[in-house]
Amino acid sequence: MTKSNDDFKVETWNSKPTKGAAGKTGLWRTFRPIIDDDVCTRCEICALYCPEPCITLNPDDPSHEKGRMVIEYEYCKGCGICANECPKHCIEMVKETEFLVEEEEEDK
Amino acid sequence: MFEEIRWHGRGGQGAVTSAKILAEAAHREGKFVQAFAFYGAERRGAPVETYTRIADSHIKRHSQIYKPTVVAVLDPALPKILYMKGITEDSTLIVNFNKEKAFPDLKCKKHWIDATQIAIDLELKIADSYITNTIMTGAVAKATGLVKLDSVLDAIKGQLNERIWDTNLEAAKRGFNETHPYSKGV
Amino acid sequence: MTVSDKSPKSIGNEEAKTFIISGNYAAAYAAKMARIEVVAAYPITPSTDCVEKVSEFVEDGVMGAELIKVESEHSVAGALIGASSTGARTFSSTSAHGLLYMAELVWWAALARLPVVMSIVNRELAPAWSIWAQTQDSMSLRDSGIIQYYCKNAQEVFDTLLMAYKVSEHEHVYMPSLVCQDAYILSHTNAQVDMPAQKDVDDFIGTYNPKHFILDPKNPVTHSNLSYPQHYRQKRFNIMESTHRAKQIIKDVCADYKKRFGRFHGDLVDTYGIDKKTKHIIVSHSSIAEEIELSVDMLKKKGYDAGLIRIRVLRPFPDEELRELCKNIETIHFIERAPSYGYKGIIAIDTMAALFESENRPKAFHHIEGLSGMDVTAEYAADLIEKDLETLK
Numbered sequence: 001m002t003k004s005n006d007d008f009k010v011e012t013w014n015s016k017p018t019k020g021a022a023g024k025t026g027l028w029r030t031f032r033p034i035i036d037d038d039v040c041t042r043c044e045i046c047a048l049y050c051p052e053p054c055i056t057l058n059p060d061d062p063s064h065e066k067g068r069m070v071i072e073y074e075y076c077k078g079c080g081i082c083a084n085e086c087p088k089h090c091i092e093m094v095k096e097t098e099f100l101v102e103e104e105e106e107d108k
Numbered sequence: 109m110f111e112e113i114r115w116h117g118r119g120g121q122g123a124v125t126s127a128k129i130l131a132e133a134a135h136r137e138g139k140f141v142q143a144f145a146f147y148g149a150e151r152r153g154a155p156v157e158t159y160t161r162i163a164d165s166h167i168k169r170h171s172q173i174y175k176p177t178v179v180a181v182l183d184p185a186l187p188k189i190l191y192m193k194g195i196t197e198d199s200t201l202i203v204n205f206n207k208e209k210a211f212p213d214l215k216c217k218k219h220w221i222d223a224t225q226i227a228i229d230l231e232l233k234i235a236d237s238y239i240t241n242t243i244m245t246g247a248v249a250k251a252t253g254l255v256k257l258d259s260v261l262d263a264i265k266g267q268l269n270e271r272i273w274d275t276n277l278e279a280a281k282r283g284f285n286e287t288h289p290y291s292k293g294v
Numbered sequence: 295m296t297v298s299d300k301s302p303k304s305i306g307n308e309e310a311k312t313f314i315i316s317g318n319y320a321a322a323y324a325a326k327m328a329r330i331e332v333v334a335a336y337p338i339t340p341s342t343d344c345v346e347k348v349s350e351f352v353e354d355g356v357m358g359a360e361l362i363k364v365e366s367e368h369s370v371a372g373a374l375i376g377a378s379s380t381g382a383r384t385f386s387s388t389s390a391h392g393l394l395y396m397a398e399l400v401w402w403a404a405l406a407r408l409p410v411v412m413s414i415v416n417r418e419l420a421p422a423w424s425i426w427a428q429t430q431d432s433m434s435l436r437d438s439g440i441i442q443y444y445c446k447n448a449q450e451v452f453d454t455l456l457m458a459y460k461v462s463e464h465e466h467v468y469m470p471s472l473v474c475q476d477a478y479i480l481s482h483t484n485a486q487v488d489m490p491a492q493k494d495v496d497d498f499i500g501t502y503n504p505k506h507f508i509l510d511p512k513n514p515v516t517h518s519n520l521s522y523p524q525h526y527r528q529k530r531f532n533i534m535e536s537t538h539r540a541k542q543i544i545k546d547v548c549a550d551y552k553k554r555f556g557r558f559h560g561d562l563v564d565t566y567g568i569d570k571k572t573k574h575i576i577v578s579h580s581s582i583a584e585e586i587e588l589s590v591d592m593l594k595k596k597g598y599d600a601g602l603i604r605i606r607v608l609r610p611f612p613d614e615e616l617r618e619l620c621k622n623i624e625t626i627h628f629i630e631r632a633p634s635y636g637y638k639g640i641i642a643i644d645t646m647a648a649l650f651e652s653e654n655r656p657k658a659f660h661h662i663e664g665l666s667g668m669d670v671t672a673e674y675a676a677d678l679i680e681k682d683l684e685t686l687k
Contacts, residue, residue, distance in 0.1 A: 013422035028118070028153040030185055030237065077153060096185035097206070097224075128484055132314050135486060141314060144483035147340070147425070168588050170447075170479045170581040171669035 020075055025052070029078030031093040035069050039090035042066040046082035046091060055082060109139070111254060112173040113160040115244075116191045117182035120152040120234070122241035125267060126182065127158040129245045132263035133255040134162040142167050152235075155190055162254060178202070180248050182240045184224060188214075202251045204240055208290060218290040219251040226282045230275050242268075242276040246283025257284045301501060302329045302358025307492045317448040317480035320487045321387060321413035321473070322347035324455035326357045327495045331382040334362040334373035336392065339425050340477045341415040344387035359385075367392040371399030371410075378408040379509045379517065383459065383502045386410075389477065390417035390431045397435060403470045404439035405533070406518055407506055409462030410470040413455060416444075416580065416631075417477040418666045426667025427476035429580060429632040433608065433640045439533050441471040441540060442608040446584040448485050450559045451475050453551060456499055460547045463502045466539050476581045476631075478667060490555050498554055537610045544607060560604065562612035565619065566590055568601035573624045575656070576679060577645055579605045582629060582664055588672035593679060600679065605641050613648035620649055625686070626656040627679050631664045657686070 015021065035046075042064055047055040054072040061068030071082075083091040113130060117123030124145050131143035145158040159173045175194045181203045192214060195201065199216040204223040227238035242264055249260050257280070264276050304326050315323070321344045325333065333352075335345035351357035362373045367388055374384040388396065393414060403410045414432050418424035432442060443458060445451045451473060458471040475481055507517060521529065545561040552558040564583070567590040568575070574593075578586050583604035593600035603619055605612070620626060626649070628642040637643055638660050649655055659682040664670040 025154075027155050027187060027190075028151070030118070030153065030183070128314065131484060135312070135314055140486065142483055142485045143314070144478075147478050147482060167485070168584045169672065170476075170483070170585050171671045174671075 024074050025077050026072075026074045029073075029076060030096055031078045031080060032073065032096055032099060033071055033076065033078065033080065033082050033091050034094050035071065036090040036092070037063055037068060039088050040064075040069055041088060042069060043087065044069070045085055045087060049081050049085045051079065051081060052076065109162065109164045111160075111162040111177045111252075112175070113162070113178040113180065113248065113254075114173050114176040114191075114194075115158040115160070115180050115182065116186055117156055117158070117241070118152075118186070118237075119154045119156050121156075121182055121237065122234075122239050123156055123158040123182055126180070126241040126245050127160045129242065129260065129263045129267050130160045130248060130255065131162070132266050133245075133249070133259035134160075136259045136262055137255055139163065140166050142169075146172065155186055157190075175199075178248060178252050178254070180244050182223070182244050200252050202244065202247050202287065204244065208288070217251075219247070219287050220290065221247045221283060221287045223247065223283060226279060226286065230279055230282075232275055232279055242279040243283035246280035246285075247287040249280075250284045250287040251289070257281065260284070302331050303356065304329050304358070304492055305356040307489055307495075310489065310491045310494070312486050312488050314484050315448065315487050316343060316482050316484050317445075317451045317475040318343035318387070318413075318415065318482070319347050320448040320452040321455055321475075322351065323487070323489060324452045325359075325385040325413075326351050327489065327492060328383065328385070328456055328459050328499055329496070329501075330357075330359045330385040332362065332374065332377035332384045333359045334364050334370040334377075334384075334386050336364055336367050336370050336388070338367070338389050338392035340417060340481045341387040341389040341392070341413065343481070344413055344415075348385070348387075367396040368399060371396035371403060374410045374412075375399060375403050375406065375408055378403070378410050379406070379507075381502060381504050381508045381510075383463075384410050385412065387413040387415070389415040390419055393431045393435070394419070400435055400440055400470070401438045407468040407533075407536075408470060409459070409468055409502070411455065411458045411462055412470070412472055413451070414472045414474040415477050415481045416474050424666045425477060427479050427580075427631065428665055428667070429474065429476075429630075430640075432472050432474050433632045435472075436609050436640070439469055439537055440609065441467075441469055441537075441544075443471065443473045444580045444604075444606060444608060445473065445475050445480065446559065446564070446581055446604065448475075448480055448483070448487050449557070451480065452487050452489065453555070453557055453559065456495060457544075457547050457551055459499055459502075460550075461540060461544050463500075463504075464540075464543050464547075465505050467536050467543055468504070468506050469533075469536060469540065474580070476667070479581045488557070494554065498551065541607075541610045541612070544610075560606045562607045562610075563615050563619070564604040564606045566602040566604070567594065568603070568619060570622075571599045572601040572622075573599040574601070574627065574679065574683065575620060575623050575625070576600065576602045576627045576629060576675070577605065577641060578602065578629045579608075579641055580631065582631065582670045582675075585670065585672050586629065586675050589676035589679065592672065592676040596680070598679070598683065605645075608641070608644070611644050611648065613644075613651075616645055616648045617652045620652065620656060621654060623654070623656045625659065625682065627659045627661065627682055629661045629663050629670065629675055629678065631662075633662045
């Protein structure tokens with residue numbers, strides 16, 4: 001007779017909400033959003049529109065009384081919605097290749 | 109001859125077409141071919157891999173390519189870790205870069221081509237992104253000598269709509285002529 | 295037999311030609327060249343490309359079929375059953391859940407003796423969602439009487455579809471057929487497919503002239519109404535007779551195809567590397583089997599007398615052929631994509647039953663591999679067999 005107290009367990013596919021469940025979607029990006037902190041008013045509209053959502057306000061940052069907008073580049077797909085919606089037009093979409101060259105030089 | 113070519117691009121950049129064009133070019137030279145991709149949830153912009161196999165006899169293999177003899181990278185912004193896997197010292201690597209990069213950690217036959225600039229010159233563009241697939245097919249023909257340029261040109265005519273022949277034929281020719289081996293050595 | 299003026303158009307294949315196309319396109323081209331009269335479609339991944347290509351052919355005016363867009367796979371089969379009942383040659387393509395949703399009507403088509411032919415892309419069933427290769431979708435319909443072919447490459451898909459019409463429409467058969475290929479591994483892999491000239495296909499395949507029944511307003515007939523047990527039994531035994539006869543008919547059609555077009559992929563079974571010395575036989579199916587041909591070469595090089603049987607037709611099942619091929623062997627190794635939950639691999643179950651009637655019963659090893667399209671590389675398969683044989687030492 002099969003015992004019920006051995007190691008066997010019924011398995012199903014269950015996934016729980018977790019950060020980056022779809023993998024490092026930052027790899028999809030060809031343009032990187034860069035926020036101009038001097039112009040940014042920290043209105044958080046970019047964070048509201050980000051479909052991922054990977055823009056958050058870090059309230060502890062000393063650069064501004066409200067803190068600072070932070071983009072999580074590991075997951076940002078570079079869709080550009082934030083740049084499009086920013087009322088101050090202070091988010092620039094910069095080609096990823098430009099950073100590649102920089103990072104390569106840093107390596108040396 | 110049993111060559112396994114792996115193409116790296118992003119969803120929507122035409123890496124599947126690259127694989128097919130090279131396959132058809134080899135077919136025109138009497139070789140046996142396969143062109144395929146790994147399919148999942150297709151997403152524009154996500155890194156994709158496609159494959160071409162070229163052999164002297166009917167190809168019985170149906171599994172994926174683990175040790176590519178040739179790797180072609182269509183998009184300069186793809187992380188190196190994606191296209192490094194399975195590369196051996198005998199592999200040929202052709203990367204779309206706007207300048208010579210060293211890749212000191214990669215031991216293989218390295219070539220570079222500024223395919224994005226050629227795409228900008230020729231206005232090869234779909235939905236705001238530059239398409240380098242035909243350029244890279246020309247580049248692979250030059251770097252590996254697997255197929256003749258003429259076969260690539262014929263294959264482009266076979267695979268693409270007549271409306272876009274002219275730019276893509278020019279693209280493949282420039283890809284063929286502007287591919288450089290790395291001077292910094294292996 | 296030649297094509298009549300009423301036959302649907304098929305333009306563009308006047309000469310024999312080689313194309314580099316996917317398994318899905320190979321099926322679409324075969325449908326066009328078979329001069330299909332009615333296609334019903336409700337596309338599902340990964341068989342979508344096939345019906346897309348067919349609708350492109352119809353739209354371009356190079357294929358004369360009537361394309362019916364329906365609201366579900368169940369209705370696809372319904373439309374095909376209706377069309378086939380009027381004597382039309384019919385075609386569709388589906389996969390996985392699409393096929394299971396039409397399962398009721400797959401049985402209906404078989405029991406109504408309608409030679410509907412479909413291209414099936416074998417795909418894993420959910421949950422969890424998966425779109426990759428596995429053959430349980432069609433194999434779970436194996437008891438319906440439908441003839442099932444499992445192909446190893448795109449060329450075989452093209453050739454087998456043409457042969458399937460010839461077999462299904464044989465006056466002693468009149469049963470539907472499924473021509474199956476692995477998801478992505480064949481359905482989306484582009485490879486060379488040689489196609490004969492249209493007139494040679496016409497000569498081979500002929501036209502469909504049903505002799506059993508036909509729905510025709512001018513000659514009213516009631517089809518499949520209530521049947522009492524004594525009649526029911528007779529008609530069901532008639533199906534058993536037809537499906538058994540289909541074995542020889544499949545062999546004849548494959549031989550005829552070889553004579554005309556020079557291509558032969560095996561008939562009920564396909565074999566590789568089997569000779570009088572063979573002691574170890576691998577039994578497999580679909581595209582896995584073509585790669586295992588390489589494993590057989592590897593094993594032979596290492597001194598093992600190995601050979602391969604690819605089950606090309608699962609129903610009707612090639613039991614006599616298997617007994618003959620396995621007469622003098624020591625071990626039999628099953629590598630297959632389709633388990634029957636609660637027992638073993640589907641092909642293993644049938645093969646073992648066939649060998650039960652044999653005087654020599656080889657030692658059997660069972661491997662369920664390649665689920666959800668996982669690679670079964672030649673090296674991996676050869677290693678499995680070597681490990682099996684080590685256990686006997």
